[in-house]
Amino acid sequence: MKMAKVRYPAIVERGEDGGYGVFFPDLDGCVTAGDSADEAAARAPEALALHLEGLAEVGEPIPGPSAIDAIERDPDINEVARLLVEAEEPKAGERVNVWLPKSLLSRIDRYVEEVGAGGSRSAFLAQAARQVLDAERKIPWRSSGVADVGRSPAQIVDEYRRLIETVDRLYKGVHGGGLNDPALTAVEDHLSHWRK
16 A cells, blocks of 8 residues: 655755755754755655654644745745655554653653654654664565575675674774674674575
């Protein structure tokens, strides 16, 4: 079943600090940013989706999109471009009861407050779940076999080895130490049957 799509106009503006922002004239508070106009524009679909989901979650009416050429230019805005950004039309959700440690909820709430992240705890959790599920879909061992992902077993092993090395480098950069050797060995052992 196809999901209904909506398209909202967005304006890319150059900030005074040299960065770029994107805002949606029809949706108060729906904004994102980036170091370049391209980066800011690339983040616009996620910002729109999170904003629409947040409105739907709290039962707020979702305003319809304006025609892109009906939006007047504001002389106080250093406008770089106008975009039509597409998102899935939010559908009715279902309230669920989950248990999370208070320390984790506090971290989520701080993140939502500092970064925005859709404006609510629920929108953040929905986006995090979506990212995990999207990533899961791309894992070759979850597919029906190696042949249908178009890569040989050796290519898959090499790809995962590079991924492990990248995660290890990132972990060292953030935590000052690497992943423990047993963890890396376990992953290598798990993948060893693909080598031949």
